[in-house]
Amino acid sequence: MSAVIESHNHDDHHHGPAKGLTRWLYTTNHKDIGSLYLWFSFAMFLIGGAMAMVIRAELFQPGMQIVEPEFYNQMLTLHGLIMVFGAVMPAFVGLANWLVPMMVGAPDMALPRMNNLSFWILPFAFFILLSSLFMEGGAPNFGWTFYAPLSTTYAPPSVTFFIFAVHIMGASSIMGSINVIVTIMNMRAPGMTLMKMPLFVWSWLITAYLLIAVMPVLAGAVTMMLMDIHFGTSFFNAAGGGDPVLFQHIFWFFGHPEVYIMILPAFGIASHIIETFSRKQLFGYASMVWAMASIAILSFVVWAHHMFTVGLPLAAELFFMWATMLIAVPTGVKVFNWVTTMFKGSITYETPMLFAIAFVVLFTIGGFSGLMLAITPADFQYHDTYFVVAHFHYVLVPGSIFSIMAAVYYWIPKWTGNMYDERLGKLHFWLSFIGVNVTFFPQHWIGLAGMPRRIPDYALQFADWNMISSVGAFLFGASQILFLFIVLKTVMGGKKATPEVWEGSRGLEWTVESPAPYHTFTTPPKVT
């Protein structure tokens, strides 16, 4: 794919951003909104991370030391909700805002006012959610999966605020996805056919469709909860003729595609970075696209693998086991493609590449444990233990979050016009890499040895590795302050970046100067 800019003149009278706070409140500029999303998500990452620190501090030793079990449950619930809906998802939307228009040669997102709205409702959602910490009865305490009836009949009063917060997050995600789809479908530069789109754009197109398909399902689930709590229905109340397992079916019909929503954009990012720093074309572009599409479609028929222990009939258990195992095929294709792209390349190891390689390796480890979890009889032993905690943190932290960090290091010269400090970037990488593995690898073992998840205290045989895991978590947590420092330092100044930034970079965003002007591609480029 080669991209040629035909005309790239900026009109002289083109206005820059407005000044002051109103710039950010009223902005319809995709770059500003992208930055807002990214900063918001980083703030949430720190808040959710602080909660993880409370959890790991309590688990540092057996016995109750720091918090009460009641508050511990609130922490683990909010940690999950904030990391999923507040940190990972908005970060990917922020990257989509910054990158999709520039990658397809469009001047902005297709629906800029809706773009503003979809961001600005998010802070309210999380304000409502976090304010529940100060309410009588405390914050939601039923886990981020909020299984009924613990989240309905037995929930604290703040559950109603939680429901509204989830509604607002859902509305924001749906608007964001509509924007991405409309932009990609209508605003590509002439000559950019679907199969010429950069992989990040492909990954987001598929992600956006998944979001539109499942966010309404989540909205339905929380609305039914609201009805059960306040209007006397019994959707999930067995005593009233309802069905608590129905809740889990609905939740995971949303929840499984949701986990791919949090990993597909990461696939796109890793593909770009590995290609760039291997200085070699991606091995199989078409098969990467098809693999992502297959994963997305399969994600709709595997939800009950989260529910192997609820007492499903044998036929259902077999079907969901086989369907889940099948996901390993397209996922394998992606990993093989990244490896063959590096094979016979000409590789250098800047910070984005380090994060991308760690992403491939550690995500694959998470994939292996995922495959083990798919084996239903073995899942009877793994289910709801720390083995599961280790699995999904491996795909989410060194998976999604490493890819987001890789993306920030990779594109920040384009955003700010400055190179980040390579030495500090590498330091941040190694601290995070060590921290993440020390935190989560031992959790495989304590899970296999029999420690259930979501408990504030544990039997003595799990003590050693819990302590080590906590030490790793503190290291990982502290290293993220370094990340904040590196980003701020880069925003303030640094070595000036060239338009291409990287020797091996490919794609339209590298054809505009660094930092990218406030308005790019007001005249569409021609792609050949």
Next chain:
Amino acid sequence: MFRKATTSVNKTLLTGLITLFSTNIFAAWDDLNMTEGVTAISKEVFDLHMLIFWICVVIGLVVFGIMFYSMFAFTKKKNPSPATFHENTKLELAWTIVPFLILVFMAIPASNTLTKIYDDTEGDINIQVVGYQWKWQYKYLEDDIDFFSNLTTDWDEIYNKTPKGEFYLEEVDEAVVIPVGKKIRFLITANDVIHSWWMPDFAIKQDAIPGFINTAWTIVDEPGIYRGKCTELCGKNHGFMPVVVKVVPQDEYDAWVQEKKDAAFRMAELTEKDWSVAELTERGEGVYLKNCVACHQANGQGITGIFPNLAGSDIVLNNKPRNVEILMEGVQGAAMQSFANQLSEVDMASVITYTRQAWGNAENGDGEIVVPKDIVEYKKPKV
């Protein structure tokens, strides 16, 4: 001769060391791996787990091997001009088909084991398991035995005021007792929220869901005490409701059944007895500490906004009929459950009396007490 002796001493030492070392290693490894368990099914599950694990290890070694080789061999320094190849239909077909075949190879034993686990026929002994916040109830359907199993680890141990015992958080007042060699079927359900009954040594994990009865079965051949846990987040004390199963020889089991039946008879006698306030209060305190203290706290003051205060509560002070009703029926839409089936008439009467006497309630309220016969009266069908 002398030399020979040293060699043999050396040998003994060496063997000893090796044994010591290797048992330690294996012990350490066992602590970090899934238990093999003690049933035919649990051993099959363990083998399956190890099979998949080693397959993943081999695939990992191949993939990461190629990747790490590329990372070292094809740096910009060593390979300044990158190759330009891309796409290769044969290779891409191979890396789609080969993994698929490996998956089929894994799916066959997994499906077989799963089918065995799904044997739904009657057991020799059928035990209903009911999850409550935060304890388990066991009902032996054939023998009419019915009891609750509570954590016995002291709260002082949990709050680090006293040293932790060997079976910290894994000990209960009354274990489920089953005989060796018999097919035991568990019928698992819940009374309030969803719990999950997990016994790793039998490879059984079944969710206990209100309104549903899930089944699981086992045949255990090795007597012993086996420990498991609740594995579904069920509220505040989810971490404090362990599962303990005691597997005993058949004669020991029969003796246990007889003893349980005798105890039930003695309890019936206690109900008829005339109780003094002091006797009731003393017994009631024990019942309170076992069943009520988790929510209502030792000082009776509950937790503001979640668990009501009993010290000075109007119902506890002055409204005996409503007081009894709440304990017997629970409170709809709140965490307060019905204790009618959990507590004997004696325990029910004494715990209510205790709350009406403790924390200055006797002085501030009507001080009326409840005797076991009141509860018997309450339980009679109303005309």
